[in-house]
Amino acid sequence: MEPPRQELFNMIQGYKTTQALYVAAKLGVADHLVHGLMRAEDLAKEVGANSKALFRLMRHLAALGIFTQDKSTKFGLTPLGELLRTDNPESMRYSAIFSGEENYKAAGNLLHSVRTGETAFNHLYGKGHFDWMAENTDASSTFNKAMAQTLRRRGNPVESYDYSGRHLVVDIGGGRGDLIGSVLVSNPTMEGILFDLPQGSSEAQSHLKTKGVQDRCRIETGSFFDSVPAGGDVYVVSRILHDWSDDKATAILANIRKAIKEDGTLLIRDSVLSDNDVQGSTLDLTMLIMTGGQERTESEWRSLLQSAGFALTRVYKKEGQLDLVEAKPDKQPPHRR
Incomplete structure (x- = not known):
C-alpha cells in the first residue's frame, strides 16, 4: 500500500495519463502493433509522429502496462493496449479520444463551474455541447462512437x-x-x-x-x-x-x-x-x-x-x-x- 502522499500525488498526475492515452488512441498506435513488435522509429513513420517524442510516449505507456517494451526497444500490445485497437469488439479507442479532446478542455475549466455554477463547456466554447457538435461533424462522430463503446462495458x-x-x-x-x-x-x-x-x-x-x-x-x-x-x-x-x-x-x-x-x-x-459511488460521482462532474x-x-x-x-x-x-x-x-x- 502506498503512503498517502504518493497516493495523492498519483491522483494529481492523472491528467498526464489521460492525455498519453488520448494521443496513442488518436494516432491509432494499437492498430499498427496488431501484427507484431515495432520500434518507435518505424511506428512513427506509420502514424505520422516524431520518432523521439513517440518513443518517450510509448516508454511511459509501457511503464503503465498499456504496451510492452523489450530489450531491443521494440513495443507491443498488452491486454490493456488491445482495448485501444479499433477492431477490438471491446474497444475503448473512441472513449479515450473523446476524453482527451473537448471533454478534457472543459475539465480544465472545472474551477469556473464550481465558482459560478455555470457549465464549463458553454463558457469555453460559447454554446452548448450538442449545439457545438451539430457544427462539428467529426466531433459528433467521435462522440457517437464513444457512447457506443460504453454500451459494451460489463x-x-x-x-x-x-x-x-x-x-x-x-x-x-x-x-x-x-x-x-x-x-x-x-x-x-x-x-x-x-x-x-x-x-x-x-x-x-x-x-x-x-x-x-x-x-x-x-x-x-x-x-x-x-x-x-x-x-x-x-x-x-x-x-x-x-x-x-x-x-x-x-x-x-x-x-x-x-x-x-x-x-x-x-x-x-x-x-x-x-454514497461513495466513485463512478457515479465522476460522471456527475462530467455533467457539471x-x-x-x-x-x-x-x-x-x-x-x-x-x-x-x-x-x-x-x-x-x-x-x-x-x-x-x-x-x-x-x-x-x-x-x-
Whole structure:
C-alpha cells in the first residue's frame, strides 16, 4: 500500500495519463502493433509522429502496462493496449479520444463551474455541447462512437431486459442505433423506432443495416423537447436525462408520457447515485462541466418521474457504470416539483 502522499500525488498526475492515452488512441498506435513488435522509429513513420517524442510516449505507456517494451526497444500490445485497437469488439479507442479532446478542455475549466455554477463547456466554447457538435461533424462522430463503446462495458441491462409481450420499442436519442440494434437482434419479433436529431442519427442507417435489423427499425428525426414518436409500448432513454437540468429533463419525460401507451414501460439507463459511488460521482462532474446536467439519487429520480406523470417501479443496480430505472405511466395527476 502506498503512503498517502504518493497516493495523492498519483491522483494529481492523472491528467498526464489521460492525455498519453488520448494521443496513442488518436494516432491509432494499437492498430499498427496488431501484427507484431515495432520500434518507435518505424511506428512513427506509420502514424505520422516524431520518432523521439513517440518513443518517450510509448516508454511511459509501457511503464503503465498499456504496451510492452523489450530489450531491443521494440513495443507491443498488452491486454490493456488491445482495448485501444479499433477492431477490438471491446474497444475503448473512441472513449479515450473523446476524453482527451473537448471533454478534457472543459475539465480544465472545472474551477469556473464550481465558482459560478455555470457549465464549463458553454463558457469555453460559447454554446452548448450538442449545439457545438451539430457544427462539428467529426466531433459528433467521435462522440457517437464513444457512447457506443460504453454500451459494451460489463453488460447492458437494457439489452438483457425482458421484453415479453412487447411489440414496439422507441429509442429516444438513440444515436447511430447501437442500443436499439442489439435489442432488436435479441428480440426478433419486435419492431423499433430510433429517434434523434439529424446529426445524432446520421450514421444510423448503415449501422442498423450491419446489425441486420434495418427492415424492423425506422429512423425518425426531431427534438425530444418538441415531441417524440407515439405508440410505443417500451420507451428507452439511455444516457440522455443526465445531460439536462431537472426542468429540461421533465420536459423530455412529459413528451414521452404523452406518447407512451397507458400500459407501456419507460426504461432509463443512467446512474442512480449512492454514497461513495466513485463512478457515479465522476460522471456527475462530467455533467457539471459538459452539459449542465446531473446524476441523480433514487429519490431524485422518483420525484423527477412523478413530475412528468410516471411512477418509478424498479431500479436494477449497475453491472457497469450505469443503472436501469423502470417506470410506468402514473394514473395520478403529475406531481409538480
